[in-house]
Amino acid sequence: MSQQPIICIALDYPDAASAWPLIDQLEPQHCALKVGKELFTSAGPDFVRELVARGFKVFLDLKFHDIPTTVHNAVRAAAELGVWMVNVHASGGRRMLEAAVAAVADVKQRPYVIAVTVLTSMTAEDLAEVGITAAPATHVLELAKLAQTAGLDGVVCSAQEAAAIAQQCGAGFLRVTPGIRPAGAAQGDQRRIMTPPEAAALGIEVLVIGRPITQAADPVAALLEIKQSLMA
Numbered sequence: 001m002s003q004q005p006i007i008c009i010a011l012d013y014p015d016a017a018s019a020w021p022l023i024d025q026l027e028p029q030h031c032a033l034k035v036g037k038e039l040f041t042s043a044g045p046d047f048v049r050e051l052v053a054r055g056f057k058v059f060l061d062l063k064f065h066d067i068p069t070t071v072h073n074a075v076r077a078a079a080e081l082g083v084w085m086v087n088v089h090a091s092g093g094r095r096m097l098e099a100a101v102a103a104v105a106d107v108k109q110r111p112y113v114i115a116v117t118v119l120t121s122m123t124a125e126d127l128a129e130v131g132i133t134a135a136p137a138t139h140v141l142e143l144a145k146l147a148q149t150a151g152l153d154g155v156v157c158s159a160q161e162a163a164a165i166a167q168q169c170g171a172g173f174l175r176v177t178p179g180i181r182p183a184g185a186a187q188g189d190q191r192r193i194m195t196p197p198e199a200a201a202l203g204i205e206v207l208v209i210g211r212p213i214t215q216a217a218d219p220v221a222a223l224l225e226i227k228q229s230l231m232a
């Protein structure tokens, strides 16, 4: 991983035709691309293979959460697409996490396997409603510890928890942070947020940014402006 964070653009488009105009203007050395549930459901594995063939690092953000055998086989199928990173929910538990790691053990180009801790859209109140009374930061750390001891490469967390995770899990354990909002950008449904320069100052490895880029009048200019803000 480089000193500057990798900017991973969340391609949250309804279909491939809507996504290509932006992708066609991007260079693989400038950003990674995230394909999530909406676009994958619509565009499918061939779309992912095409991004990989064009040289992009692809984060397949399908957040698998199921019984261990099902997650093992799903992670294996994702790895065979040649993606750079794939994820599962840490709350699926240790056996599920270990199954996800085992799935990529003998894959030729092994992807990073990371675990979602607490969604960046969630507050303490949201957690309490699903029976988790710990503060988000506390629960994120518990799940990060579980993911690390199960052999995962890192976690999805908010930038607000990134420093504590580095302290607890050490360097080399990836922190992939959505909920990144340039100053003045619409928060939308995100709740635990941080600006790109603040997140970069924490040494976060991957910043996931969607709408502030994809819904900008000029998405490429928005990406360049964010990258420029990291140099200051």
Ligand SMILES: O=c1ccn([C@@H]2O[C@H](COP(=O)(O)O)[C@@H](O)[C@H]2O)c(=O)[nH]1
Binding pocket: 010, 012, 036, 061, 116, 118, 119, 120, 121, 156, 157, 178, 179, 180, 188, 190, 208, 209, 210, 211, 212
């Ligand atoms: O905790 C999480 C896990 C995943 N996401 C995904 O990241 C992007 C964020 O997009 P924005 O438009 O920048 O809000 C989106 O694809 C989510 O599915 C997340 O936000 N939080």
